[in-house]
Amino acid sequence: MKRPLLNANPEDFTAWVVEQGHPAYHARQVLRWVFERRAEQFDGMSDVPKGLRERLEAEWLVFETRVSYRHIAPDGTDKLLLECADGRKVECVLMAEEERRTICISTQVGCGMGCVFCASGLKGVERNLTRGELLEQVLRLRNLLPPHERLTNVVIMGMGESLANLDNLIAALDRTCSPEGLGLGQRRVTISTVGLPDKMRKLAELDRQYHLAVSLHAPTEALRNELVPINEKVGLSAVVEAADAYFQKTGRQVTFEYVLLREVNDRHEDALALSNLLAARKAHVNLIPYNPVAGVPFERPSPLAVRRFAETVRSRGVSVSVRKTKGREIDAACGQLRRRLEEPAAARSTV
Ligand code: SAH
Numbered sequence: 001m002k003r004p005l006l007n008a009n010p011e012d013f014t015a016w017v018v019e020q021g022h023p024a025y026h027a028r029q030v031l032r033w034v035f036e037r038r039a040e041q042f043d044g045m046s047d048v049p050k051g052l053r054e055r056l057e058a059e060w061l062v063f064e065t066r067v068s069y070r071h072i073a074p075d076g077t078d079k080l081l082l083e084c085a086d087g088r089k090v091e092c093v094l095m096a097e098e099e100r101r102t103i104c105i106s107t108q109v110g111c112g113m114g115c116v117f118c119a120s121g122l123k124g125v126e127r128n129l130t131r132g133e134l135l136e137q138v139l140r141l142r143n144l145l146p147p148h149e150r151l152t153n154v155v156i157m158g159m160g161e162s163l164a165n166l167d168n169l170i171a172a173l174d175r176t177c178s179p180e181g182l183g184l185g186q187r188r189v190t191i192s193t194v195g196l197p198d199k200m201r202k203l204a205e206l207d208r209q210y211h212l213a214v215s216l217h218a219p220t221e222a223l224r225n226e227l228v229p230i231n232e233k234v235g236l237s238a239v240v241e242a243a244d245a246y247f248q249k250t251g252r253q254v255t256f257e258y259v260l261l262r263e264v265n266d267r268h269e270d271a272l273a274l275s276n277l278l279a280a281r282k283a284h285v286n287l288i289p290y291n292p293v294a295g296v297p298f299e300r301p302s303p304l305a306v307r308r309f310a311e312t313v314r315s316r317g318v319s320v321s322v323r324k325t326k327g328r329e330i331d332a333a334c335g336q337l338r339r340r341l342e343e344p345a346a347a348r349s350t351v
Pocket of ligand 1: 115117118119156157158159160161162192193194195213214215257258259288289290291292293
């Protein structure tokens with residue numbers, strides 16, 4: 001079996017190059033071809049000795065996934081469905097807006113959190129993605145950009161619960177942000193979590209500058225238990241306290257995500273309860289108008305209802321923004337593309 005290059009530590013890869021009888025700097029050269037010069041094969045690495053290139057071909061893979069489907073929406077949102085070596089599929093997206101080139105990547109195949117409105121968790125979690133599979137999403141999407149363009153932002157908002165795969169995620173992000181990787185600023189990375197307090201505290205201890213977004217979705221215990229079932233084990237106040245701890249430790253303000261579901265959590269009283277919960281905190285609320293999922297009984301509120309909700313929260317002193325929906329035509333919300341392609345009948349009405 002060939003080994004995936006992106007899943008190896010640079011030290012281990014360098015040791016392998018030396019074992020083959022070549023100087024260590026060739027390892028750095030190979031990695032630079034992949035990270036900087038967008039090589040997807042060993043073949044074209046013209047300054048790497050031919051003999052080493054042949055050994056690399058025989059034993060390593062630059063990319064271990066296959067692009068099983070690609071779709072570009074009219075607004076330019078570019079989505080890839082990648083098939084892993086074991087046949088499992090994950091989705092990732094590239095979005096362009098003004099100067100920003102943002103990618104959204106997945107951390108797991110499926111998701112174990114079971115949020116009732118989300119397509120990713122409908123069939124539970126199958127496995128964590130490896131650090132190589134995480135990095136590969138980053139590089140494959142980056143390689144779609146024209147040569148003079150660079151990635152500016154990374155959001156961990158695809159399939160899966162990010163913090164359930166914390167070690168691999170941090171390894172992949174640290175590499176992405178290192179000078180030998182893509183040199184992206186840590187502050188340009190947003191990790192979105194359902195709100196696992198222990199993992200949030202562990203992330204805070206790592207003392208990185210990654211931005212943390214917490215999927216709150218409800219201002220009261222009862223409603224959150226309904227929408228985000230893991231909340232029954234965790235509790236709303238533990239989530240909010242862990243977010244406070246993250247801010248205290250890292251100095252980075254936390255964003256609370258709030259998916260707006262028509263007549264479920266978009267009422268005036270919900271906006272008031274949300275403001276009460278967050279007004280005393282230095283937190284930001286990002287409202288996400290629901291992206292409908294076929295067979296799931298929730299609807300998106302009207303634009304007017306979204307505006308009113310935002311106004312109520314803002315007027316009570318909480319910083320708030322409304323997320324623009326991109327790529328609706330290509331099922332850009334978490335887990336929707338995979339579902340449509342794997343279960344066309346179940347998801348037909350989303351096409
Ligand atoms: N597990 C992480 C990442 C999930 S995806 C988390 O829970 O944060 C990022 C955000 O999109 C989450 O807030 C998630 O609840 C939300 N989301 C999921 N399905 C959605 C949909 N159909 N429409 C709008 N937002 C959705």
